[in-house]
Amino acid sequence: MPSKANQMLSKANRHIAIGLLEDGQSQRAVARRMNIHQSAISRLWERYRRQTSAADAPRSGRPRATTAAQDRSIQVHHLRHRSATAISTAQQIPRLRRLSLQTVRNRLREAVLRARRPYYGPVLRQEHGLHRVQWCHNFQIWNVSNWRRIWFSDESRFPLELHDGRMQVHRRRCERFVNACVPQVDRFFRTVL
Template identity: 45%
Template structure:
């Protein structure tokens, strides 16, 4: 059985079927959830006359859905922005003061993770053409000729101190996208 949360639409359909006389088991089978989910939904509907989630204990969210979307869009437009700078933008617009950790949590909820960027030379169209031309000129080389070739662009040499704290916000699978490369 697949575990998933019922949407409000599915909850309403389930309650309608139960009121029409269908069994909890048949409704659960139709919605591909366990019977206990439908049983709890039916019990809650009979006691509260509502299919909405009940309010939960704990601290209320400090950001609204609109602010969460704003943070996500800003992080996608400015991939190398820090949580501290992201925090200042909604504060200026709405006056809402949130912590850096809240910013990180909201971005993580949107599947944006803070990662170290890939460090490589940016290949422009002329670089790609030059690489392709070079490959075409050397396509017929034998092992002896390749043995005398040294590729120096595979090693990283630092001329100045780098603390490595540059971060980029990206989704899974976007590691080598040009906007995420330093």
């Protein structure tokens, strides 16, 4: 199991910590300077004295399927094309063998890019404004008894197949209304036609 020092300190910071310890500074002072727990510095120093190396210890488990450059290209691809699917990304990333869809999803999760349903922004033209004003003029004389005859309902979707055809965009937190994440639709003319 990898030590806490390996998980929290980069390779360069590990060498800096070893250098400070060799200069005679206390483990507590080095831990405070590196903003890490003193026990992690103690384990790092103990391993360095035993192995004369601050490199990562060999770890068990499956090796990573992608390199750091491929991870960045997956993230950049989804930031440029917010509605791209994992299948299209897996086919476009240059590799010796095809990436699995789960690997792409894992890399997006590491980059805090989640697939969410988009907020649809209306395309507002001049005719939309005219139609809205006309609608308001038609119904401004209505009273409460007229509006009581109108039944407002909440429509729900019940997909009969696995995929309901909805589009998803990959976005970070607080990016719901970013222009890249908002597809524009013309709902008014779709319902009129």
